Each structure stands twice: as structure tokens, then as C-alpha cells.
Amino acid sequence: MTDARDNIIVLEDVTKRFGDVTAADRVSLGVRRGEFVTLLGPSGCGKTTLLRMIAGFEPPTSGRIFIGGRDMEGVPPAQRPVNTVFQKYALFPHLTVFGNIAFGLKLLRVPAGKDARGRDKTRRLRAAEIKEKTERSLRVVGLEGMGGRAVGTLSGGQQQRVAIARAAVLQPEVLLLDEPLGALDLTMRLEMRHELKRMQRELGITFVYVTHDQEEALAMSDTVVVMSAGAVHQTGTPEDVYFRPADAFVAGFVGGGNLLRGVSAHGGVECLGAVLPCDGAPEPGRPTDVVIRPEHVRLTGENDPEAFARGAVISSSFAGSRYEVRVAAGGEELTAYCPAEYAPGSIVGICADRGSVIVL
Numbered sequence: 023m024t025d026a027r028d029n030i031i032v033l034e035d036v037t038k039r040f041g042d043v044t045a046a047d048r049v050s051l052g053v054r055r056g057e058f059v060t061l062l063g064p065s066g067c068g069k070t071t072l073l074r075m076i077a078g079f080e081p082p083t084s085g086r087i088f089i090g091g092r093d094m095e096g097v098p099p100a101q102r103p104v105n106t107v108f109q110k111y112a113l114f115p116h117l118t119v120f121g122n123i124a125f126g127l128k129l130l131r132v133p134a135g136k137d138a139r140g141r142d143k144t145r146r147l148r149a150a151e152i153k154e155k156t157e158r159s160l161r162v163v164g165l166e167g168m169g170g171r172a173v174g175t176l177s178g179g180q181q182q183r184v185a186i187a188r189a190a191v192l193q194p195e196v197l198l199l200d201e202p203l204g205a206l207d208l209t210m211r212l213e214m215r216h217e218l219k220r221m222q223r224e225l226g227i228t229f230v231y232v233t234h235d236q237e238e239a240l241a242m243s244d245t246v247v248v249m250s251a252g253a254v255h256q257t258g259t260p261e262d263v264y265f266r267p268a269d270a271f272v273a274g275f276v277g278g279g280n281l282l283r284g285v286s287a288h289g290g291v292e293c294l295g296a297v298l299p300c301d302g303a304p305e306p307g308r309p310t311d312v313v314i315r316p317e318h319v320r321l322t323g324e325n326d327p328e329a330f331a332r333g334a335v336i337s338s339s340f341a342g343s344r345y346e347v348r349v350a351a352g353g354e355e356l357t358a359y360c361p362a363e364y365a366p367g368s369i370v371g372i373c374a375d376r377g378s379v380i381v382l
Contacts, residue, residue, distance in 0.1 A: 028052070028054065029052040029053055029054055029055070029088075030053055030054065030055045030057075030089065030090060030195055030196060030228050031051070031052070031053035031076060031087075031088070031089055031196060031228070031230070032051070032052050032053075032087070032088040033049050033050055033051040033052075033072075033076075033085065033086075033087055033088075034050055034085055034086045034087075034088075035048045035049070035050055035084065035085040035086075036048070036049045036050070036072070036075065036082045036084070036085035036086070036087060037049070037082060037083045037084045037085055038068070038071050038072075038075060038080060038082050038083050038252075039083045044252050045068045045071040045252050046068045046071050046072055046075070046082075046252045047068075047251070047252040047253045048085070048253075049068075049072060049085070049252075049253070049254055050254075051247060051254065051257065053196075053228060053230060053245075054228075054245075055195075055228055056226060056227075056228055057228055057229075057244045057245060058219065058222050058228075058229045058231065058242060058243050058244045058245075059228075059229065059230050059231065059243065059244065059245045059246075059247065060230075060231045060232070060233060060238070060239040060242065060243040060245070060246050060247065061073065061230065061231070061232045061233075061247050061249060062233060062234070062236065062239040062246050062247065062248050062249065062275075062276070063234065063248060063249035063250055063275070064234055064250065064275065065234060067249040067250050067251060067252065068249055068251070068252040068253075069232045069249050070200055070201075070232055071252075072249075073106075073198050073200055073230065073232050075087060076089070076094075076104065076196075076198060076230065077099055077102065077104055077106050077198055078094065078097060078098055078099035078102050078104075079099055089102060089103055089104065089195070089196065090103055090195055103194055103195040103196065104194050104195065104196040104197070104198055105189040105190070105192060105194040105196075105197055105198070106189065106197075106198040106199075106200065107185050107186055107189050107197065107198070107199045107200070107202050108185075108200050108202070109200055109201045109202055109204045109205060110205070111181050111182060111184070111185035111202075112185070113173045113181060113184055113185060113188075114173070115172075115173060115174055117173070118169060118170055118171060118172060118173070119160070119165060119168050119169050119170070119171050119172075119173060119176070119184055120156055120160075120169030120170065122173060122184055122188050123156045123159050123160065123169075123184065123187045123188045123191055124152050124153075124155075124156045124191075125188065126188065126191065126192050127147055127151075127152045127155055127156065127191060127192070128146070128147070128152060130146070130147055130192065131144040131145065131146060132144060132145060132146075132147060155191055156169065156191060157169070159187040159188075159190060159191040160187060162187065162190070162221055162224050162225060163183040163184070163186055163187045163217075163221060164183060164217065165180065165183055165184065165187070168180075177210070178205060178206050178207075178210060179206060179210040179213065179214055182202060182203070182206065182214060183217070185202070186199075186202070186218075186221060190221075190225050190227060193227075194227065195227070195228060196227065196228045196229075196230060197222075197225075197227050197228070197229050197230070198230050198232075199218075199229060199230070199231045199232065200232045201232055201233055201234070202218075202231075203215075203218075203233070203235075203238065204233075211235075211238070215238060215241050215242055218231075218242060219241075219242045231243070236275065236276050236277060239260065239276075240260040240263075240264060240276070241260075243259075243260055244259070245257060245258065245259060246258065246259070246260055246262075246263050246276075248263055248268075248271075248272050248275065248276060250271050250275070255268055255269055255271050255272050256268035256269070256272045263276050264276055264277050265380070266380070267279070267313065267380065267382070269382060270311055270313075270382060273313040273380065273382065274313075277315055278315075278316060278357070279313040279314065279315050279316070279380070280313060280314045280315070280316065280319065280356040280357060281311060281312075281313055282294065282298070282311065282312050282313070282314070282354055282356070283309070283310075283311050283354075284298070284309075284310055284311070284312065285306075285307060285308065285309055285310060286303040286304045286305065286306050286307065286308045286309075286310040287303070287306050288306055289303075290303055290376070290379075291303050291310045291312050291379075291381070293312065293352065293354070294330075294331040294333070294351045294352035294354055294356075294372065295331060295351065295352035295353075296330050296331040296352070297330065298312065298330050298331070298374065298379060299330060299376040299379075300312060300376050300379035300381055301376055301377065301379075301381075302381040303381055310381065310382075311381075311382040312379050312380060312381050312382065313379075313380040313382065314356070314374050314378065314379055314380070315378065315380075316346070316356075316357040316358055316359045317359045318374055318375065318378035318379075319356060319357070319358035319359070319372065319373070319374055320358070320372075320373040320374065321347060321349070321358050321360055321364065321370040321371065321372065321373075322370065322371040322372075322373055323370070323371055324369040324370060324371050325371070326371040326373070328371070328373050329370075329371025329372055329373050330372065330373065330374070331351050331352060331371075331372045332351065332369060332370065332371055332372065333349040333350055333351025333352075333356075333369070333370060333372055334349065334350050334351070334367060334368070334369055334370075335347060335348070335349055335364045335365065335366050335367060335368040335369075335370060336348040336349060336350050336355065336366060337366055338360075338363045338364045338365070338366065340363070341359075344359045344360060344361065345359070345360045345361070345362060345363050345364070346358075346359060346360075347359075347360050347363075347364050349370060349372065351372060356372075358372075
């Protein structure tokens with residue numbers, strides 16, 4: 023499991039307790055080299071604690087962490103092959119953009135052969151080397167020609183790019199990002215999603231990214247790790263966690279699915295006072311939960327023969343490209359994304375293609 027040829031990071035039964043609170047509960051996880059992995063979950067689920075343990079800022083209560091095949095027990099943050107980008111960028115206000123990015127390079131020592139006694143020698147980088155590496159980082163993050171700017175004159179998105187460049191210029195094996203887009207407005211966050219993925223591919227560095235934003239995780243990640251209450255509920259591709267959730271928590275947290283509790287029946291699951299046709303239901307009579315994503319719920323006329331159930335509209339909210347319609351049916355409530363508004367109190371038919379129904 024700790025073979026570095028497969029995984030750059032390996033966590034083995036990692037637990038972290040703060041007094042009576044368990045922030046991470048026997049987490050085991052492997053991160054492949056060059057992968058963009060997102061730790062996704064609600065506030066307080068343990069994702070940032072996990073990131074801090076990988077970085078070395080917090081020691082695990084039990085379990086082991088390997089980076090590059092090396093056990094990290096007792097290894098301080100400065101000696102780990104990782105670098106961290108925080109939500110608060112912590113840029114140096116008295117330095118230019120170039121100065122911020124070059125700061126770590128000026129402190130870096132690199133191998134310089136052997137001395138007369140055969141001992142390893144090191145040296146600081148030459149000014150030309152620092153300039154070349156810094157200017158390359160500026161190009162990668164899209165800030166070419168802005169090295170002389172004061173960081174206080176930059177937008178939030180530009181400051182974020184400087185923070186990423188400063189962390190990445192030292193060429194760590196892993197870049198850890200703790201909700202780095204949280205302080206940006208919506209338009210800038212959407213732009214930075216694409217930019218972060220582009221940067222990661224161009225740099226060739228493993229990214230471990232922390233967020234509570236499901237859309238961010240789905241849009242950027244190769245692998246999503248869904249967490250709650252210190253535990254990992256599911257690890258998989260964005261498509262896996264969205265279309266094949268492992269349990270009710272993942273189904274509800276990722277994509278806001280309609281979770282319906284029912285009983286398996288011939289040809290489907292009995293819920294909402296009717297039988298919902300679906301594939302994969304167990305033998306009849308067993309308690310069974312199903313999920314229907316809001317975009318897969320179709321509302322029609324109350325007498326439509328394709329409707330498997332009928333309900334009453336509770337509310338209809340405009341959401342830009344769609345209306346989000348809440349419907350009460352059979353003692354449950356569900357959400358449908360619709361192209362048109364429905365008046366509260368309207369009686370509607372509820373339809374869902376059997377292939378879109380997820381059986382848990």
C-alpha cells in the first residue's frame with residue numbers, strides 16, 4: 023500500500039482527536055502522482071485537519087502517513103516535499119509580485135557536489151536562476167509581465183495566482199490547497215476553477231484540494247473524497263460520486279439529490295404512495311432508499327399516464343437558467359428543475375426515467 027510507484031501520498035488508518043472530538047476517524051487513502059484530488063465535505067467534517075496532518079502542522083493521534091514512500095512520523099513541515107496554499111494568501115505586502123514568488127528561492131539551497139573530504143556541498147541559487155524560475159511561474163499562472171506590481175494593487179484572483187506561484191515555484195511533489203477560492207466572488211471562482219486545473223496539468227504537480235463546494239470538486243478533480251464527521255464515505259471519480267453515490271449522505275450532499283425512502287416492489291420501489299419504476303431494486307418487501315436528481319424529475323399534467331405519482335407544488339423559485347420547484351407527494355418533498363414556473367398549490371404529475379433512478 024505504501025508503494026511510491028503507485029501513490030505519492032498514502033494514509034493508513036489515520037485518526038486525529040482533539041480531546042473528546044474525533045476530527046479524523048481511521049482514514050485510509052491513496053493519492054496517485056500527478057492527480058488532482060479533492061477532499062469534499064461540510065464544515066467540520068475533518069478535511070482541513072487531514073490536510074494539516076499531511077502538511078505536518080498537526081500530528082496524527084494514530085496511524086501513519088507516507089509521502090513518496092517515506093514515513094512522515096516526526097518529519098517537520100519544512101522537510102516534507104509539500105507546500106500549502108491557504109484561503110488567506112499571506113502574501114508579503116512590502117514585496118512586489120516577483121519578490122513574493124522569488125522569496126523561497128532566495129532561501130533555497132541546492133546540491134553543489136562534494137568537498138575535499140567527500141561531504142555533500144550546497145549552494146544558493148544564482149540570481150539568473152531565480153529570475154528564470156520566477157518568470158516561468160509567472161507565465162504558468164497567467165501573470166507574465168506583472169512581476170513589478172505591488173501585491174496590494176492586484177485583484178483577489180491575481181493575488182491567488184501569486185500565492186499558487188509562490189508555493190509551486192519550489193517544485194514540491196505535492197501542493198496542498200485549503201479552500202483557496204473561498205474569498206473570491208462567484209465570477210472569479212468560476213474563472214479560477216478552469217485556471218487551477220490548467221495550472222495543475224502544466225506544472226505536473228499533485229494537487230490535494232479542500233472545499234465544501236460540490237461544483238468546484240466535480241469540475242476540477244480527477245478523484246473526489248467525500249467526508250463527513252471525520253470519516254470517508256466515498257472515494258471515486260466525479261462521475262462515480264454523482265451518478266453512483268455510495269450512501270444517502272453522498273447522494274444528498276453531492277448534487278442535492280431527492281432521497282426517497284420506500285419498500286422494494288415488483289418492477290421498482292414503492293414510494294410517494296406509488297411504485298417508482300427502476301432497475302436494481304432488491305427482492306420485494308425490503309426497505310429501500312432511492313435518489314432522483316432534481317434535473318431528472320419531470321413535472322407534467324396531473325393526468326399524464328407517464329406520471330408514476332402526483333403531488334402539489336409548494337414553491338417555485340427562479341434560479342437563472344431554470345426554476346426550482348418544490349413538490350409535496352406521499353408525505354415526502356422533492357425538488358425538480360423545470361424550464362417554467364408552477365403556481366403554488368398546482369397539482370402535477372411526477373415522472374422519472376427508470377434509468378435515472380439511483381438505488382442505494
